[in-house]
Amino acid sequence: MSTPLRVVVVGAGIVGAATARALVRAGCDVTVVDRGPTAGGTSAGGEGNLLVSDKEPGSELRLAQRSLAAWARIEDELREELPAGFPGLELERKGGLVVATTEAGAKALRTFADTQRRAGVLAETVDDARAHELEPDLTPHSTAAVFYPEDLQVQPVAATEALLAAARRHGARVHQGVEVTGPVLSAGRLVGVQVVSGTLPADAVVIAAGPWSGLVAERLGVPLPVRPRRGTVLVTSRMPVRVRHKVYDADYVGAVGSGSADLQVSSVVESTAGGTVLIGSSRERRGFDERIEARVLAALAAKALLLFPFLADAQAMRAYGGFRPFVPDHLPVIGADPRLPGLWHATGHEGAGIGLSLATAELLRDQLLDGAADPLAAEFRLDRPTLLPHLEGAAR
Missing domain, CATH: 3.50.50.60 (FAD/NAD(P)-binding domain)
Known part of the structure:
Protein backbone atom coordinates (compact mmCIF):
# COMPACT_ATOMS: atom_id res chain seq x y z
CA MET A 1 0.00 0.00 0.00
CA ALA A 70 -20.15 22.15 -7.54
CA TRP A 71 -22.18 24.39 -5.22
CA ALA A 72 -25.32 22.76 -6.60
CA ARG A 73 -24.03 19.42 -5.27
CA ILE A 74 -22.40 20.51 -2.04
CA GLU A 75 -25.40 20.51 0.30
CA ASP A 76 -26.20 16.86 -0.46
CA GLU A 77 -22.54 15.89 -0.19
CA LEU A 78 -22.08 17.59 3.18
CA ARG A 79 -25.30 16.05 4.44
CA GLU A 80 -23.64 12.68 3.92
CA GLU A 81 -20.26 13.75 5.35
CA LEU A 82 -21.34 15.65 8.46
CA PRO A 83 -23.33 14.53 11.50
CA ALA A 84 -27.05 15.20 11.68
CA GLY A 85 -27.84 18.63 13.03
CA PHE A 86 -24.67 20.30 11.75
CA PRO A 87 -25.49 23.95 10.88
CA GLY A 88 -26.51 24.55 7.28
CA LEU A 89 -24.78 26.75 4.72
CA GLU A 90 -27.63 29.27 4.40
CA LEU A 91 -27.34 28.72 0.65
CA GLU A 92 -29.95 30.90 -1.04
CA ARG A 93 -30.83 30.59 -4.72
CA LYS A 94 -32.02 34.16 -4.80
CA GLY A 95 -30.71 35.37 -8.16
CA GLY A 96 -29.21 38.76 -8.90
CA LEU A 97 -30.65 41.92 -10.43
CA VAL A 98 -28.25 44.35 -12.08
CA VAL A 99 -29.68 47.85 -12.51
CA ALA A 100 -28.48 50.83 -14.53
CA THR A 101 -29.49 54.33 -13.48
CA THR A 102 -28.07 56.30 -16.44
CA GLU A 103 -28.48 55.98 -20.20
CA ALA A 104 -24.77 55.29 -20.63
CA GLY A 105 -24.97 52.62 -17.96
CA ALA A 106 -28.00 51.04 -19.64
CA LYS A 107 -26.21 50.73 -22.97
CA ALA A 108 -23.14 49.19 -21.33
CA LEU A 109 -25.26 46.77 -19.28
CA ARG A 110 -27.20 45.50 -22.31
CA THR A 111 -23.97 44.98 -24.26
CA PHE A 112 -22.37 43.18 -21.33
CA ALA A 113 -25.39 40.89 -20.90
CA ASP A 114 -25.34 40.03 -24.60
CA THR A 115 -21.72 38.87 -24.38
CA GLN A 116 -22.49 36.82 -21.28
CA ARG A 117 -25.43 35.06 -22.92
CA ARG A 118 -23.14 33.95 -25.74
CA ALA A 119 -20.93 32.41 -23.03
CA GLY A 120 -23.81 30.40 -21.57
CA VAL A 121 -24.94 32.71 -18.76
CA LEU A 122 -28.65 33.04 -18.08
CA ALA A 123 -29.20 36.80 -18.34
CA GLU A 124 -32.79 38.01 -18.69
CA THR A 125 -33.19 41.62 -19.79
CA VAL A 126 -36.30 42.83 -17.97
CA ASP A 127 -38.56 45.80 -18.50
CA ASP A 128 -39.53 48.23 -15.78
CA ALA A 129 -42.65 46.29 -14.81
CA ARG A 130 -40.75 43.03 -14.43
CA ALA A 131 -37.93 44.74 -12.51
CA HIS A 132 -40.46 46.08 -9.99
CA GLU A 133 -42.16 42.72 -9.81
CA LEU A 134 -38.80 41.29 -8.75
CA GLU A 135 -38.02 44.24 -6.47
CA PRO A 136 -41.11 46.31 -5.58
CA ASP A 137 -39.07 48.91 -3.66
CA LEU A 138 -36.58 49.50 -6.46
CA THR A 139 -36.03 53.08 -7.57
CA PRO A 140 -38.45 54.28 -10.27
CA HIS A 141 -35.53 55.95 -12.03
CA SER A 142 -33.75 52.88 -13.42
CA THR A 143 -32.86 52.90 -17.13
CA ALA A 144 -32.24 49.15 -17.65
CA ALA A 145 -32.17 45.94 -15.66
CA VAL A 146 -30.93 42.39 -16.19
CA PHE A 147 -31.93 39.44 -14.00
CA TYR A 148 -29.40 36.63 -13.36
CA PRO A 149 -31.22 33.60 -11.88
CA GLU A 150 -27.99 31.64 -11.39
CA ASP A 151 -26.54 34.01 -8.77
CA LEU A 152 -26.47 32.52 -5.27
CA GLN A 153 -25.58 33.60 -1.76
CA VAL A 154 -24.13 31.57 1.10
CA GLN A 155 -23.18 32.38 4.67
CA ARG A 227 -1.76 42.23 -2.22
CA PRO A 228 -4.64 43.29 0.06
CA ARG A 229 -7.54 45.29 -1.35
CA ARG A 230 -9.75 46.74 1.33
CA GLY A 231 -13.53 46.42 1.30
CA THR A 232 -16.22 47.69 3.67
CA VAL A 233 -19.83 46.57 4.20
CA LEU A 234 -22.56 48.51 6.02
CA VAL A 235 -25.22 46.48 7.86
CA THR A 236 -28.71 47.69 8.78
CA SER A 237 -30.78 46.58 11.73
CA ARG A 238 -33.28 43.78 11.13
CA MET A 239 -36.39 44.55 9.14
CA PRO A 240 -39.07 42.75 7.14
CA VAL A 241 -37.55 41.55 3.87
CA ARG A 242 -37.80 44.31 1.27
CA VAL A 243 -34.78 43.39 -0.86
CA ARG A 244 -35.50 40.00 -2.39
CA HIS A 245 -32.42 39.43 -4.55
CA LYS A 246 -28.85 40.58 -4.75
CA VAL A 247 -29.23 43.98 -6.41
CA TYR A 248 -26.37 46.07 -7.65
CA ASP A 249 -25.65 49.01 -9.88
CA ALA A 250 -24.16 48.24 -13.29
CA ASP A 251 -21.07 50.24 -12.24
CA TYR A 252 -20.09 47.34 -9.96
CA VAL A 253 -18.63 45.32 -12.83
CA GLY A 254 -16.23 48.12 -13.69
CA ALA A 255 -15.16 48.52 -10.08
CA VAL A 256 -14.39 44.80 -9.79
CA GLY A 257 -12.17 44.92 -12.86
CA SER A 258 -10.35 48.12 -12.02
CA GLY A 259 -6.73 48.04 -10.93
CA SER A 260 -6.83 51.48 -9.34
CA ALA A 261 -5.59 51.81 -5.78
CA ASP A 262 -8.00 54.69 -5.09
CA LEU A 263 -11.32 54.30 -3.34
CA GLN A 264 -14.10 53.01 -5.57
CA VAL A 265 -17.68 52.58 -4.42
CA SER A 266 -20.52 50.90 -6.28
CA SER A 267 -23.93 49.99 -4.96
CA VAL A 268 -24.56 46.38 -3.88
CA VAL A 269 -27.61 45.69 -1.72
CA GLU A 270 -29.00 42.39 -0.43
CA SER A 271 -30.90 40.95 2.51
CA THR A 272 -29.64 38.17 4.73
CA ALA A 273 -31.46 35.21 6.19
CA GLY A 274 -31.28 37.00 9.54
CA GLY A 275 -33.27 40.00 8.28
CA THR A 276 -30.49 42.57 7.99
CA VAL A 277 -29.56 44.35 4.76
CA LEU A 278 -25.94 44.32 3.60
CA ILE A 279 -24.78 47.43 1.75
CA GLY A 280 -21.55 47.38 -0.20
CA SER A 281 -19.23 47.65 -1.86
CA SER A 282 -15.99 49.53 -1.64
CA ARG A 283 -12.54 48.75 -3.01
CA GLU A 284 -9.31 50.45 -2.03
CA ARG A 285 -5.68 49.38 -1.91
CA ARG A 286 -4.05 50.77 1.21
CA GLY A 287 -2.16 47.82 2.65
CA PHE A 288 -3.48 46.15 5.78
CA ASP A 289 -5.02 49.35 7.19
CA GLU A 290 -8.07 48.13 9.15
CA ARG A 291 -9.74 51.48 9.83
CA ILE A 292 -13.43 51.83 8.97
CA GLU A 293 -13.88 55.41 7.82
CA ALA A 294 -16.93 57.66 7.77
CA ARG A 295 -16.17 58.80 4.20
CA VAL A 296 -16.50 55.20 2.97
CA LEU A 297 -19.70 54.52 4.92
CA ALA A 298 -21.25 57.75 3.66
CA ALA A 299 -20.42 56.83 0.08
CA LEU A 300 -21.88 53.34 0.51
CA ALA A 301 -25.11 54.73 1.96
CA ALA A 302 -25.47 57.36 -0.76
CA LYS A 303 -25.02 54.80 -3.52
CA ALA A 304 -27.51 52.40 -1.94
CA LEU A 305 -30.19 55.10 -1.83
CA LEU A 306 -29.96 55.43 -5.61
CA LEU A 307 -31.28 51.87 -5.88
CA PHE A 308 -33.55 51.69 -2.83
CA PRO A 309 -34.78 55.09 -1.57
CA PHE A 310 -36.61 53.45 1.37
CA LEU A 311 -33.23 52.77 2.99
CA ALA A 312 -33.07 56.45 3.94
CA ASP A 313 -35.13 55.52 7.01
CA ALA A 314 -33.17 52.34 7.84
CA GLN A 315 -30.99 52.20 10.94
CA ALA A 316 -27.35 51.29 10.48
CA MET A 317 -26.44 48.61 13.02
CA ARG A 318 -22.75 48.09 12.29
CA ALA A 319 -20.07 48.04 9.63
CA TYR A 320 -17.30 45.61 8.96
CA GLY A 321 -14.41 45.36 6.56
CA GLY A 322 -11.93 42.93 5.20
CA PHE A 323 -9.10 42.43 2.76
CA ARG A 324 -9.49 40.79 -0.62
CA PRO A 325 -6.50 39.13 -2.33
CA PHE A 326 -5.79 41.41 -5.29
CA VAL A 327 -3.75 40.22 -8.29
CA PRO A 328 -2.79 42.78 -10.98
Whole structure:
Protein backbone atom coordinates (compact mmCIF):
# COMPACT_ATOMS: atom_id res chain seq x y z
CA MET A 1 0.00 0.00 0.00
CA SER A 2 1.49 3.37 -1.02
CA THR A 3 2.10 6.13 1.51
CA PRO A 4 -0.45 8.99 1.24
CA LEU A 5 0.82 12.26 -0.17
CA ARG A 6 1.46 14.68 2.70
CA VAL A 7 0.04 18.14 2.02
CA VAL A 8 0.21 21.25 4.18
CA VAL A 9 -2.44 23.84 3.33
CA VAL A 10 -1.58 27.33 4.59
CA GLY A 11 -4.81 29.19 5.21
CA ALA A 12 -8.10 28.14 6.83
CA GLY A 13 -10.45 30.39 4.89
CA ILE A 14 -12.91 29.00 2.40
CA VAL A 15 -10.36 28.35 -0.37
CA GLY A 16 -8.07 26.50 2.03
CA ALA A 17 -11.03 24.62 3.49
CA ALA A 18 -12.31 23.54 0.09
CA THR A 19 -8.80 22.53 -0.97
CA ALA A 20 -8.23 20.51 2.20
CA ARG A 21 -11.53 18.69 1.79
CA ALA A 22 -10.89 17.90 -1.88
CA LEU A 23 -7.38 16.57 -1.18
CA VAL A 24 -8.23 14.49 1.88
CA ARG A 25 -11.19 12.92 0.09
CA ALA A 26 -8.75 11.94 -2.67
CA GLY A 27 -6.56 10.10 -0.16
CA CYS A 28 -4.00 12.72 0.86
CA ASP A 29 -2.66 13.22 4.38
CA VAL A 30 -3.69 16.85 4.94
CA THR A 31 -2.71 19.39 7.58
CA VAL A 32 -4.25 22.88 7.55
CA VAL A 33 -2.55 25.72 9.42
CA ASP A 34 -3.63 29.30 9.95
CA ARG A 35 -1.97 32.00 11.98
CA GLY A 36 -5.41 33.06 13.24
CA PRO A 37 -8.80 31.43 13.72
CA THR A 38 -10.51 29.41 11.01
CA ALA A 39 -12.60 31.57 8.66
CA GLY A 40 -11.13 34.60 10.40
CA GLY A 41 -9.81 36.56 7.41
CA THR A 42 -11.36 37.40 4.07
CA SER A 43 -14.02 34.70 4.42
CA ALA A 44 -15.42 36.45 7.49
CA GLY A 45 -15.44 39.88 5.86
CA GLY A 46 -17.46 39.18 2.74
CA GLU A 47 -21.10 38.88 1.75
CA GLY A 48 -20.98 35.27 0.57
CA ASN A 49 -21.77 35.92 -3.06
CA LEU A 50 -21.59 33.17 -5.69
CA LEU A 51 -21.86 35.16 -8.89
CA VAL A 52 -21.76 34.87 -12.64
CA SER A 53 -23.43 38.23 -13.19
CA ASP A 54 -20.29 40.28 -12.62
CA LYS A 55 -17.91 38.25 -14.81
CA GLU A 56 -17.18 38.94 -18.43
CA PRO A 57 -16.66 35.98 -20.79
CA GLY A 58 -13.30 34.35 -20.21
CA SER A 59 -11.47 32.03 -17.88
CA GLU A 60 -12.84 33.44 -14.60
CA LEU A 61 -16.41 33.08 -15.83
CA ARG A 62 -15.73 29.48 -16.87
CA LEU A 63 -14.28 28.82 -13.41
CA ALA A 64 -17.37 30.39 -11.85
CA GLN A 65 -19.68 28.24 -13.96
CA ARG A 66 -17.80 25.12 -12.93
CA SER A 67 -17.92 26.20 -9.31
CA LEU A 68 -21.67 26.86 -9.43
CA ALA A 69 -22.15 23.27 -10.59
CA ALA A 70 -20.15 22.15 -7.54
CA TRP A 71 -22.18 24.39 -5.22
CA ALA A 72 -25.32 22.76 -6.60
CA ARG A 73 -24.03 19.42 -5.27
CA ILE A 74 -22.40 20.51 -2.04
CA GLU A 75 -25.40 20.51 0.30
CA ASP A 76 -26.20 16.86 -0.46
CA GLU A 77 -22.54 15.89 -0.19
CA LEU A 78 -22.08 17.59 3.18
CA ARG A 79 -25.30 16.05 4.44
CA GLU A 80 -23.64 12.68 3.92
CA GLU A 81 -20.26 13.75 5.35
CA LEU A 82 -21.34 15.65 8.46
CA PRO A 83 -23.33 14.53 11.50
CA ALA A 84 -27.05 15.20 11.68
CA GLY A 85 -27.84 18.63 13.03
CA PHE A 86 -24.67 20.30 11.75
CA PRO A 87 -25.49 23.95 10.88
CA GLY A 88 -26.51 24.55 7.28
CA LEU A 89 -24.78 26.75 4.72
CA GLU A 90 -27.63 29.27 4.40
CA LEU A 91 -27.34 28.72 0.65
CA GLU A 92 -29.95 30.90 -1.04
CA ARG A 93 -30.83 30.59 -4.72
CA LYS A 94 -32.02 34.16 -4.80
CA GLY A 95 -30.71 35.37 -8.16
CA GLY A 96 -29.21 38.76 -8.90
CA LEU A 97 -30.65 41.92 -10.43
CA VAL A 98 -28.25 44.35 -12.08
CA VAL A 99 -29.68 47.85 -12.51
CA ALA A 100 -28.48 50.83 -14.53
CA THR A 101 -29.49 54.33 -13.48
CA THR A 102 -28.07 56.30 -16.44
CA GLU A 103 -28.48 55.98 -20.20
CA ALA A 104 -24.77 55.29 -20.63
CA GLY A 105 -24.97 52.62 -17.96
CA ALA A 106 -28.00 51.04 -19.64
CA LYS A 107 -26.21 50.73 -22.97
CA ALA A 108 -23.14 49.19 -21.33
CA LEU A 109 -25.26 46.77 -19.28
CA ARG A 110 -27.20 45.50 -22.31
CA THR A 111 -23.97 44.98 -24.26
CA PHE A 112 -22.37 43.18 -21.33
CA ALA A 113 -25.39 40.89 -20.90
CA ASP A 114 -25.34 40.03 -24.60
CA THR A 115 -21.72 38.87 -24.38
CA GLN A 116 -22.49 36.82 -21.28
CA ARG A 117 -25.43 35.06 -22.92
CA ARG A 118 -23.14 33.95 -25.74
CA ALA A 119 -20.93 32.41 -23.03
CA GLY A 120 -23.81 30.40 -21.57
CA VAL A 121 -24.94 32.71 -18.76
CA LEU A 122 -28.65 33.04 -18.08
CA ALA A 123 -29.20 36.80 -18.34
CA GLU A 124 -32.79 38.01 -18.69
CA THR A 125 -33.19 41.62 -19.79
CA VAL A 126 -36.30 42.83 -17.97
CA ASP A 127 -38.56 45.80 -18.50
CA ASP A 128 -39.53 48.23 -15.78
CA ALA A 129 -42.65 46.29 -14.81
CA ARG A 130 -40.75 43.03 -14.43
CA ALA A 131 -37.93 44.74 -12.51
CA HIS A 132 -40.46 46.08 -9.99
CA GLU A 133 -42.16 42.72 -9.81
CA LEU A 134 -38.80 41.29 -8.75
CA GLU A 135 -38.02 44.24 -6.47
CA PRO A 136 -41.11 46.31 -5.58
CA ASP A 137 -39.07 48.91 -3.66
CA LEU A 138 -36.58 49.50 -6.46
CA THR A 139 -36.03 53.08 -7.57
CA PRO A 140 -38.45 54.28 -10.27
CA HIS A 141 -35.53 55.95 -12.03
CA SER A 142 -33.75 52.88 -13.42
CA THR A 143 -32.86 52.90 -17.13
CA ALA A 144 -32.24 49.15 -17.65
CA ALA A 145 -32.17 45.94 -15.66
CA VAL A 146 -30.93 42.39 -16.19
CA PHE A 147 -31.93 39.44 -14.00
CA TYR A 148 -29.40 36.63 -13.36
CA PRO A 149 -31.22 33.60 -11.88
CA GLU A 150 -27.99 31.64 -11.39
CA ASP A 151 -26.54 34.01 -8.77
CA LEU A 152 -26.47 32.52 -5.27
CA GLN A 153 -25.58 33.60 -1.76
CA VAL A 154 -24.13 31.57 1.10
CA GLN A 155 -23.18 32.38 4.67
CA PRO A 156 -19.38 32.37 4.17
CA VAL A 157 -18.28 31.50 7.70
CA ALA A 158 -20.83 28.69 7.94
CA ALA A 159 -19.69 27.33 4.58
CA THR A 160 -16.02 27.50 5.54
CA GLU A 161 -16.59 25.74 8.85
CA ALA A 162 -18.68 23.05 7.16
CA LEU A 163 -15.96 22.33 4.60
CA LEU A 164 -13.32 22.20 7.34
CA ALA A 165 -15.50 19.92 9.46
CA ALA A 166 -15.93 17.60 6.49
CA ALA A 167 -12.16 17.61 5.92
CA ARG A 168 -11.63 16.68 9.58
CA ARG A 169 -14.15 13.86 9.32
CA HIS A 170 -12.07 12.45 6.47
CA GLY A 171 -8.89 12.68 8.56
CA ALA A 172 -7.46 16.16 7.98
CA ARG A 173 -5.86 18.04 10.87
CA VAL A 174 -6.64 21.73 11.34
CA HIS A 175 -4.41 23.92 13.53
CA GLN A 176 -5.32 27.49 14.45
CA GLY A 177 -2.79 30.01 15.70
CA VAL A 178 0.09 28.37 13.80
CA GLU A 179 2.17 30.76 11.73
CA VAL A 180 4.49 29.70 8.93
CA THR A 181 7.91 31.27 9.48
CA GLY A 182 10.04 29.72 6.74
CA PRO A 183 10.68 26.85 4.33
CA VAL A 184 12.14 23.40 4.84
CA LEU A 185 14.26 22.68 1.75
CA SER A 186 16.04 19.63 0.41
CA ALA A 187 18.00 19.65 -2.85
CA GLY A 188 16.18 22.76 -4.02
CA ARG A 189 12.73 21.34 -3.25
CA LEU A 190 10.22 22.47 -0.65
CA VAL A 191 9.70 19.52 1.71
CA GLY A 192 7.87 21.25 4.53
CA VAL A 193 7.40 24.48 6.43
CA GLN A 194 8.84 25.90 9.59
CA VAL A 195 6.43 27.02 12.28
CA VAL A 196 7.12 28.49 15.70
CA SER A 197 6.87 25.09 17.39
CA GLY A 198 9.05 23.20 14.89
CA THR A 199 8.56 21.89 11.37
CA LEU A 200 5.76 20.31 9.37
CA PRO A 201 7.06 17.92 6.69
CA ALA A 202 5.18 17.86 3.39
CA ASP A 203 5.35 16.50 -0.12
CA ALA A 204 3.41 19.58 -1.21
CA VAL A 205 2.63 22.94 0.38
CA VAL A 206 -0.42 24.89 -0.81
CA ILE A 207 -0.59 28.62 -0.12
CA ALA A 208 -4.26 29.53 0.28
CA ALA A 209 -3.81 32.47 2.61
CA GLY A 210 -5.86 35.03 0.68
CA PRO A 211 -4.42 38.56 0.87
CA TRP A 212 -1.64 37.30 3.14
CA SER A 213 -0.44 34.86 0.47
CA GLY A 214 2.24 37.26 -0.73
CA LEU A 215 3.69 37.44 2.79
CA VAL A 216 3.68 33.65 3.15
CA ALA A 217 5.32 33.19 -0.25
CA GLU A 218 8.03 35.70 0.67
CA ARG A 219 8.80 33.72 3.81
CA LEU A 220 9.14 30.61 1.67
CA GLY A 221 11.64 32.40 -0.56
CA VAL A 222 9.62 33.37 -3.64
CA PRO A 223 7.80 36.60 -4.58
CA LEU A 224 4.08 36.54 -5.29
CA PRO A 225 2.15 39.65 -6.42
CA VAL A 226 -0.90 39.13 -4.20
CA ARG A 227 -1.76 42.23 -2.22
CA PRO A 228 -4.64 43.29 0.06
CA ARG A 229 -7.54 45.29 -1.35
CA ARG A 230 -9.75 46.74 1.33
CA GLY A 231 -13.53 46.42 1.30
CA THR A 232 -16.22 47.69 3.67
CA VAL A 233 -19.83 46.57 4.20
CA LEU A 234 -22.56 48.51 6.02
CA VAL A 235 -25.22 46.48 7.86
CA THR A 236 -28.71 47.69 8.78
CA SER A 237 -30.78 46.58 11.73
CA ARG A 238 -33.28 43.78 11.13
CA MET A 239 -36.39 44.55 9.14
CA PRO A 240 -39.07 42.75 7.14
CA VAL A 241 -37.55 41.55 3.87
CA ARG A 242 -37.80 44.31 1.27
CA VAL A 243 -34.78 43.39 -0.86
CA ARG A 244 -35.50 40.00 -2.39
CA HIS A 245 -32.42 39.43 -4.55
CA LYS A 246 -28.85 40.58 -4.75
CA VAL A 247 -29.23 43.98 -6.41
CA TYR A 248 -26.37 46.07 -7.65
CA ASP A 249 -25.65 49.01 -9.88
CA ALA A 250 -24.16 48.24 -13.29
CA ASP A 251 -21.07 50.24 -12.24
CA TYR A 252 -20.09 47.34 -9.96
CA VAL A 253 -18.63 45.32 -12.83
CA GLY A 254 -16.23 48.12 -13.69
CA ALA A 255 -15.16 48.52 -10.08
CA VAL A 256 -14.39 44.80 -9.79
CA GLY A 257 -12.17 44.92 -12.86
CA SER A 258 -10.35 48.12 -12.02
CA GLY A 259 -6.73 48.04 -10.93
CA SER A 260 -6.83 51.48 -9.34
CA ALA A 261 -5.59 51.81 -5.78
CA ASP A 262 -8.00 54.69 -5.09
CA LEU A 263 -11.32 54.30 -3.34
CA GLN A 264 -14.10 53.01 -5.57
CA VAL A 265 -17.68 52.58 -4.42
CA SER A 266 -20.52 50.90 -6.28
CA SER A 267 -23.93 49.99 -4.96
CA VAL A 268 -24.56 46.38 -3.88
CA VAL A 269 -27.61 45.69 -1.72
CA GLU A 270 -29.00 42.39 -0.43
CA SER A 271 -30.90 40.95 2.51
CA THR A 272 -29.64 38.17 4.73
CA ALA A 273 -31.46 35.21 6.19
CA GLY A 274 -31.28 37.00 9.54
CA GLY A 275 -33.27 40.00 8.28
CA THR A 276 -30.49 42.57 7.99
CA VAL A 277 -29.56 44.35 4.76
CA LEU A 278 -25.94 44.32 3.60
CA ILE A 279 -24.78 47.43 1.75
CA GLY A 280 -21.55 47.38 -0.20
CA SER A 281 -19.23 47.65 -1.86
CA SER A 282 -15.99 49.53 -1.64
CA ARG A 283 -12.54 48.75 -3.01
CA GLU A 284 -9.31 50.45 -2.03
CA ARG A 285 -5.68 49.38 -1.91
CA ARG A 286 -4.05 50.77 1.21
CA GLY A 287 -2.16 47.82 2.65
CA PHE A 288 -3.48 46.15 5.78
CA ASP A 289 -5.02 49.35 7.19
CA GLU A 290 -8.07 48.13 9.15
CA ARG A 291 -9.74 51.48 9.83
CA ILE A 292 -13.43 51.83 8.97
CA GLU A 293 -13.88 55.41 7.82
CA ALA A 294 -16.93 57.66 7.77
CA ARG A 295 -16.17 58.80 4.20
CA VAL A 296 -16.50 55.20 2.97
CA LEU A 297 -19.70 54.52 4.92
CA ALA A 298 -21.25 57.75 3.66
CA ALA A 299 -20.42 56.83 0.08
CA LEU A 300 -21.88 53.34 0.51
CA ALA A 301 -25.11 54.73 1.96
CA ALA A 302 -25.47 57.36 -0.76
CA LYS A 303 -25.02 54.80 -3.52
CA ALA A 304 -27.51 52.40 -1.94
CA LEU A 305 -30.19 55.10 -1.83
CA LEU A 306 -29.96 55.43 -5.61
CA LEU A 307 -31.28 51.87 -5.88
CA PHE A 308 -33.55 51.69 -2.83
CA PRO A 309 -34.78 55.09 -1.57
CA PHE A 310 -36.61 53.45 1.37
CA LEU A 311 -33.23 52.77 2.99
CA ALA A 312 -33.07 56.45 3.94
CA ASP A 313 -35.13 55.52 7.01
CA ALA A 314 -33.17 52.34 7.84
CA GLN A 315 -30.99 52.20 10.94
CA ALA A 316 -27.35 51.29 10.48
CA MET A 317 -26.44 48.61 13.02
CA ARG A 318 -22.75 48.09 12.29
CA ALA A 319 -20.07 48.04 9.63
CA TYR A 320 -17.30 45.61 8.96
CA GLY A 321 -14.41 45.36 6.56
CA GLY A 322 -11.93 42.93 5.20
CA PHE A 323 -9.10 42.43 2.76
CA ARG A 324 -9.49 40.79 -0.62
CA PRO A 325 -6.50 39.13 -2.33
CA PHE A 326 -5.79 41.41 -5.29
CA VAL A 327 -3.75 40.22 -8.29
CA PRO A 328 -2.79 42.78 -10.98
CA ASP A 329 -4.36 40.89 -13.89
CA HIS A 330 -7.53 40.10 -11.87
CA LEU A 331 -7.25 36.32 -12.13
CA PRO A 332 -6.55 33.85 -9.32
CA VAL A 333 -3.33 31.85 -9.17
CA ILE A 334 -4.05 28.11 -9.10
CA GLY A 335 -1.38 25.47 -9.53
CA ALA A 336 2.30 24.67 -9.10
CA ASP A 337 5.02 27.25 -8.61
CA PRO A 338 7.66 26.45 -11.26
CA ARG A 339 10.32 28.30 -9.28
CA LEU A 340 10.12 26.07 -6.22
CA PRO A 341 9.16 22.40 -6.65
CA GLY A 342 6.73 21.32 -3.96
CA LEU A 343 5.02 24.72 -3.71
CA TRP A 344 1.47 25.23 -4.96
CA HIS A 345 -0.91 28.19 -4.96
CA ALA A 346 -4.68 28.62 -4.57
CA THR A 347 -5.07 32.33 -4.05
CA GLY A 348 -5.73 35.73 -5.61
CA HIS A 349 -9.50 35.48 -6.08
CA GLU A 350 -10.10 39.01 -4.77
CA GLY A 351 -13.82 39.27 -3.89
CA ALA A 352 -14.85 36.08 -5.70
CA GLY A 353 -13.15 33.51 -3.47
CA ILE A 354 -16.35 32.22 -1.89
CA GLY A 355 -17.94 31.48 -5.22
CA LEU A 356 -14.78 30.15 -6.90
CA SER A 357 -13.54 28.05 -3.99
CA LEU A 358 -14.99 24.66 -4.92
CA ALA A 359 -13.80 24.70 -8.53
CA THR A 360 -10.41 26.04 -7.42
CA ALA A 361 -10.05 23.06 -5.08
CA GLU A 362 -10.96 20.64 -7.87
CA LEU A 363 -8.47 22.17 -10.31
CA LEU A 364 -5.66 22.10 -7.77
CA ARG A 365 -6.44 18.55 -6.66
CA ASP A 366 -6.43 17.24 -10.22
CA GLN A 367 -3.14 18.95 -11.05
CA LEU A 368 -1.41 17.94 -7.85
CA LEU A 369 -2.47 14.30 -7.88
CA ASP A 370 -2.83 13.48 -11.56
CA GLY A 371 -0.91 16.19 -13.38
CA ALA A 372 -4.15 16.74 -15.28
CA ALA A 373 -3.74 18.95 -18.33
CA ASP A 374 -7.05 20.78 -17.90
CA PRO A 375 -7.22 23.63 -20.46
CA LEU A 376 -8.95 25.81 -17.87
CA ALA A 377 -6.20 25.24 -15.31
CA ALA A 378 -3.64 26.64 -17.75
CA GLU A 379 -5.41 30.01 -17.59
CA PHE A 380 -4.49 30.39 -13.92
CA ARG A 381 -0.83 29.39 -14.06
CA LEU A 382 1.56 31.53 -12.06
CA ASP A 383 3.76 32.12 -15.12
CA ARG A 384 0.97 33.22 -17.46
CA PRO A 385 1.89 36.10 -19.79
CA THR A 386 -0.43 38.64 -18.14
CA LEU A 387 1.07 38.07 -14.69
CA LEU A 388 4.72 37.45 -15.54
CA PRO A 389 5.74 41.15 -15.65
CA HIS A 390 4.20 41.69 -12.21
CA LEU A 391 5.84 38.53 -10.91
CA GLU A 392 9.23 39.82 -11.97
CA GLY A 393 8.44 43.19 -10.45
CA ALA A 394 7.49 41.56 -7.15
CA ALA A 395 11.05 40.30 -6.84
CA ARG A 396 12.48 43.81 -6.76
